[in-house]
Amino acid sequence: MARIIGITGGSGSGKTTIVRKISEIVGDFTFIPQDNYYRSAEYVSNTNITAFNFDHPSAFDTDLLVEQLGLLRKGQEIAMPQYDFVRHRRKEETVRVQPGKLVILEGIMLFFEPRIRELIDLKIFVDTPDDIRFIRRLTRDIEERGRTVSSVIDQYLDTVRPGHYEFIEPSKVYADLIVPEGGENRKALEVLVSFMQGILA
């Protein structure tokens, strides 16, 4: 049965960066971003960015994520959805994901939902100060997600920050390991890599 490592933490905490650094050392894992399970909200744009709350558990199609994680655990292939952050919608195409011994699941809302929690073998919370997370998000969302400065600020104050304190920060209690500052934490990276190599050996 496949083992699942769950990496959560606030937006901009460095979750994706940790996974990228792990992939430079450990190649043989299946990567499942929770972001791919966002429900479409194509009516949202920079001018009405808070018309849909992307920082609420209901923003995700958790039934599909739980179903697909269950299949991967049992060694079955899945058709993983893809998400377009610029147009705020699920893409038409899916990606075939082959099962393996190790799955890395990454996303903001993993530990809030008991059904997801129960499927995770090792729970990691990336803990990065709010100001650093906001600065990273501002830069990334403008460069990669088609945003304006004012839309990032409006969204952060209206939904991202409240959602973080209501759903994400309290879910830290479920973590097995808390990693301060994400991808630059070399010792945490070493611990994670050796845990994964143990599973793959």
Ligand SMILES: Nc1ncnc2c1ncn2[C@@H]1O[C@H](COP(=O)(O)OP(=O)(O)O)[C@@H](O)[C@H]1O
């Ligand atoms: N230690 C770091 N120093 C500087 N920039 C970073 C660092 N970690 C991540 N970033 C940048 O911050 C942004 C958000 O990081 P990312 O890993 O995507 O966070 P998350 O997946 O938690 O939202 C990205 O543009 C990334 O390149």
Ligand SMILES: O=c1ccn([C@@H]2O[C@H](COP(=O)(O)O)[C@@H](O)[C@H]2O)c(=O)[nH]1
């Ligand atoms: O269409 C969308 C979907 C999501 N978001 C924001 O993304 C972050 C989660 O992604 P990270 O990579 O962890 O930052 C979440 O805070 C949503 O607000 C979005 O803006 N638009």
